[in-house]
Amino acid sequence: MKVSESVLFDAPGPKARRNVLIVNIIGVILALALVYYLYAVMNEAGQLAPEKWVVFGKGSIWENYLLPGLLNTLKAAAVAIVTSMLFGFIFGIGRLSTNKVINWISSIVVEFFRAVPVLLMMIFLWIILARSGLVPPADSPFVAVVVGLTLYNGSVVAELIRSGVFGLPKGQREAGTAIGLTRGQSLRSIEIPQALIAMLPALIGQFVVILKDSALGYIINYNELLFNAKLIGTGNSNVLQAIVVAAVIFILINFALSKLAEVVSRRLSSRGISAAEPEDPAVPVMVADVNTKLPGGSTT
Amino acid sequence: MQGYLSLWDQYGEKMLSAFWGNLQLTFWAALASLVLGTILALMRISPVPSFRAFGTAYVNIFRNTPLTIIMAFGVLVLFGVFQVQFNSDFDLNFFQIAILGLSIYHAAFVCEAIRSGVNTVPLGQAEAARAIGLSFLPAAWLVILPQAFRGAIAPLGNVLIALIKNTTVAVAGSVTEISGVMKEMLEIRSDVGILIFFTIAVLFVIVVIPVGVLTTYLSKKLAVAR
Numbered sequence: 047m048k049v050s051e052s053v054l055f056d057a058p059g060p061k062a063r064r065n066v067l068i069v070n071i072i073g074v075i076l077a078l079a080l081v082y083y084l085y086a087v088m089n090e091a092g093q094l095a096p097e098k099w100v101v102f103g104k105g106s107i108w109e110n111y112l113l114p115g116l117l118n119t120l121k122a123a124a125v126a127i128v129t130s131m132l133f134g135f136i137f138g139i140g141r142l143s144t145n146k147v148i149n150w151i152s153s154i155v156v157e158f159f160r161a162v163p164v165l166l167m168m169i170f171l172w173i174i175l176a177r178s179g180l181v182p183p184a185d186s187p188f189v190a191v192v193v194g195l196t197l198y199n200g201s202v203v204a205e206l207i208r209s210g211v212f213g214l215p216k217g218q219r220e221a222g223t224a225i226g227l228t229r230g231q232s233l234r235s236i237e238i239p240q241a242l243i244a245m246l247p248a249l250i251g252q253f254v255v256i257l258k259d260s261a262l263g264y265i266i267n268y269n270e271l272l273f274n275a276k277l278i279g280t281g282n283s284n285v286l287q288a289i290v291v292a293a294v295i296f297i298l299i300n301f302a303l304s305k306l307a308e309v310v311s312r313r314l315s316s317r318g319i320s321a322a323e324p325e326d327p328a329v330p331v332m333v334a335d336v337n338t339k340l341p342g343g344s345t346t
Numbered sequence: 347m348q349g350y351l352s353l354w355d356q357y358g359e360k361m362l363s364a365f366w367g368n369l370q371l372t373f374w375a376a377l378a379s380l381v382l383g384t385i386l387a388l389m390r391i392s393p394v395p396s397f398r399a400f401g402t403a404y405v406n407i408f409r410n411t412p413l414t415i416i417m418a419f420g421v422l423v424l425f426g427v428f429q430v431q432f433n434s435d436f437d438l439n440f441f442q443i444a445i446l447g448l449s450i451y452h453a454a455f456v457c458e459a460i461r462s463g464v465n466t467v468p469l470g471q472a473e474a475a476r477a478i479g480l481s482f483l484p485a486a487w488l489v490i491l492p493q494a495f496r497g498a499i500a501p502l503g504n505v506l507i508a509l510i511k512n513t514t515v516a517v518a519g520s521v522t523e524i525s526g527v528m529k530e531m532l533e534i535r536s537d538v539g540i541l542i543f544f545t546i547a548v549l550f551v552i553v554v555i556p557v558g559v560l561t562t563y564l565s566k567k568l569a570v571a572r
Binding site: 163167174262 | 354393394395396397400406407409410411412413414415418420422423426427428455507511512515516517524525528531532533536539540542543546547551554555558
């Protein structure tokens with residue numbers, strides 16, 4: 047049991063056990079009442095009718111809508127993961143640079159793109175790219191999603207790299223200097239490899255953010271999972287069911303990724319590496335001073 | 347430049363009032379998700395298994411659902427299928443549905459932020475609370491949570507910043523807000539597109555950066571000295 051779960055109560059005695067049991071039963075009853083209420087509301091609106099659900103057992107729905115949508119979601123997320131890593135590396139190293147100009151430019155870029163909503167970037171790119179003819183209009187939603195995700199998540203990765211390097215013991219850099227490496231050499235061959243391992247859980251958490259934010263493509267007509275789910279819903283007049291199916295697919299993938307991050311984090315700490323401050327998936331760390339660690343450490 | 351200035355004449359007021367809408371969404375959703383998130387956090391640290399299970403399930407479900415889906419659900423299902431009417435005013439109804447969606451989504455993150463704050467409270471505090479005879483709720487309310495909140499300011503600030511930015515997603519819930527207005531502006535004036543984008547981006551920077559600086563400052567100032 048984690049500290050957070052045991053901090054508030056002792057091993058209960060007989061009286062406390064009875065009280066907990068009573069409250070527990072009340073809790074279960076409340077939960078069942080909630081489930082029944084949802085059931086009743088949906089039943090009354092005819093949303094539980096089998097014909098609204100059976101379409102998802104048909105191969106053609108999966109073949110023509112859900113799987114292509116999921117594929118597009120994964121495609122955008124996968125490309126964005128690779129490009130954000132690249133972006134993050136370049137600007138993360140830029141922020142660690144001793145060159146004032148490079149440092150400044152990198153800082154401004156990273157702070158700016160972390161403060162601006164991803165959706166604004168996507169809408170801007172979508173319209174401008176299509177109008178300017180830089181990319182074929184049909185591809186502009188995809189490019190806008192990927193570039194929007196890259197600018198934001200790349201900036202977060204840059205911060206992760208920076209805080210990962212700052213979190214290393216000072217001796218690492220001193221050792222590098224002592225054997226005659228330049229600052230850049232020491233960063234590349236000593237500090238960043240170690241920072242990378244420590245930031246692995248946070249990085250996987252960021253992949254969850256990328257996957258979730260790829261659903262913003264729905265707003266700019268990128269035919270990803272939610273977009274296609276809506277098409278199914280309007281075609282078969284089962285919007286509720288289609289959105290629920292899309293949500294379940296997202297939840298399953300993201301839940302698996304979050305669990306993976308937890309496992310990696312535990313693996314690392316058993317090897318004596320304290321994981322870099324893992325971010326809450328989807329909540330970017332926006333602390334001006336990266337040296338202030340979030341109190342309480344891991345929140346996942 | 348001339349064209350850009352004329353754009354301000356045409357759209358300046360609309361843009362600012364749309365952004366004001368984003369700030370209002372932020373305010374109400376922050377309030378509601380703080381309350382809901384605190385209740386969820388209490389459930390997750392309570393000794394009652396069914397409450398804990400509910401809290402955990404809630405967090406796992408809503409933290410892993412894209413906000414876009416929740417917003418689309420609000421307008422397509424709550425309004426479209428169930429005809430939910432919080433308000434007889436058409437626009438205000440969508441606005442309130444969007445607040446509901448934002449609150450439900452961010453409450454999961456508030457809950458986790460507070461839980462991380464609870465982790466900063468030393469075991470001795472809970473033991474002392476028990477020693478003077480407080481049971482779970484009084485101990486949580488009088489001893490643990492006040493300290494936990496002070497320890498959770500930095501992560502709560504991060505949630506607030508995410509919320510400010512996420513109010514743009516309300517466009518998927520048919521709310522008149524800044525990203526919808528930006529799209530409209532870009533469509534008629536793509537010649538000054540970059541200026542339009544930067545103008546609106548700067549509005550967010552002006553709000554987000556001070557919130558980040560302030561919460562970082564507060565988290566240091568209010569941290570319980572141990």
